Amino acid sequence: MGTTLVLGLGGTVDYEVRWDADIVGSLAEQYGIRRTELTTMAPIVDERSLVVTILAFVIDGAGGERFVESSDVVKQFADRFTTEITLGGTGVRAGIALDRLGIPSVQHLVSIDDHVRRLMPASISWVSSATEDTLDPHLIVQYPAGTVVRFDDGEIVSPSSNRLIFANDPPNRSMAIAPELGDALSDAGAFLVSGFNTMQDEALLERRLTELDAALAQLPADALVYYEDAGFYVRRFAERIWAHLLPRIDVYGMNEDELQEYVARPVDLLDPADVAAALLEVHRIIPVPALLVHTQHWAIAVGPTAARHRDALSSAVQMAATRFRLGDGFTAADFEATALLPKNAAGGAVVDTVEKAIPGVVGVSAFKINTATPTTIGLGDCFVGGFLVDHAPVREPQL
Incomplete structure (x- = not known):
């Protein structure tokens, strides 16, 4: 097996706005927004429709990712708030989390600028x-x-905290594959694939998947392939991913929002019977060796090889919890300290029941964390980084 971690496929520059309910409310008043028009599914063509969408997510306590007609809408809204510029994308945030533990990685990027050079x-x-x-x-x-x-x-x-992503990102929508990817994969112990969800041209998606197939030919046969789902802008495109990659995917991850999209119904995340039914249903749709769902209450893997990933699952939950309570600036010592925190009892009850109900299932309860300033951005990305700790070369903790 190779020794490097290769993470892709696209990175982003993120404008993280500091939430201010008064500003959002004043915008709603300014635009004459009514409660009856709140929806998460209407096109986002200007700042007004962006605020409508944000309010619709907030009222449900939900998270998601949506396409914006122009980057100017993003910049206009962000200018109204205190904003921090950070690096995003599942691979990049997973890599940053791994870096906190002294673990190097190789990124596949589709865009570059001075923010990336400065912050990576x-x-x-x-x-x-x-x-x-x-x-x-x-x-x-x-x-x-x-x-x-x-x-x-x-x-x-809002009934709960959550995060929303809005973007118009041509490089990620095109998702060009670097010619050097195959060489990078030749010494990989694990390869993270994510980001195809932003593509909107089916013929171009098919071409990129064919190019990725060619690069994957250089990946060692025993390397782990982790695919992280996301909010597809065109949901049926997921089937194109499956046609190419399912035979090679070892672990297929998603969060609760994506789980509910696939089963086309709300899932009570604290009802073991409902959770078990949803897990089995989505695994029938996506028949991979290990299908992994991570939520605010628990993370559970189902499938014939799920049991071998118990330690990785624990590390993943620990990494996401560390980011939740401390944000980007945590250390290896902070990561280790998280392991000593109490677990979420309700999540633990779901895990225990589902493990007994479905043979081979493994699960880990989330941690019980009380903080006035939770970080909800990038938790799934850090979860993936934590999972890949188990597949990294020997690390030197930065204690």
Whole structure:
């Protein structure tokens, strides 16, 4: 088996806005937004429709990712808030989490600019398909539980914290594959594939998947392939991914939002019977060796090889919890300290029951963390990074 971790396929520059319910409420009033028009599914063509979508997610306490007609909408909205510029994309955030433990990785990037050069940790190297510098920022909105947004039509209150992503990113939509990817994969112990969800041209997607197939020919046969699902802008495109990659995917990950999209119904995440039924249903749709669902309460893997990933699952939950309580700036010591925190009892009850109900299932309860300033951005990405700790070369913790 190879020794490097190769993470892809596309990185982003993120504009993380600091949530301010008063600003959001004033925008709702300014645009005359009514509660009856809140929806998460309408096209986002301007700032008004962006605010409509944000409020619709907040009222349900839900998270998601949506396409915006223009990057100018993202910049216009972000300019109203205190905003931090960070690096995103599942592979990049997973790599940053691994860097906190002294674990290097190789990134596959599709865009580059001075923000990437400035913010990428020194332990991360990259191959890139970009031929010039571009900047198409992703708007990241995270809101806390219990936030109240007041406007002319009353008020809404979020039942839980969550994060939203809005973007118009041509390089990630094109997802060009770097010619050097195959060589990078030749010494890989694990390969993370994510990012195809933003593509909107089916013929181009098919071409990229064919190019990825060619690069995968150089991946060692015993290397782990982890595919992380995401909010597909065109949901049926997921089937094109499966046609090419299912025979090679070892672990297929998704969060609760994606689980519910696939089973086309709400899932009560604290009802073991409902969870078990949803897991079996989505595994029938996506028949991989290990299908992994990570949520705020638990992470559970189902499939014939699920049991071999118990330690990786524990590390993944620990990494996501560390980011939740401390944000990006955590250390290896912080990561180890998280393991000593109490577990979520309700999540543990679900795990125990589902493990007994479905042969071969393994699960891990989330941690019970009380913080006034939770970080909901990038938890799934850090979860993936934590999972890959188990497949990394010998690390030297930065204690």
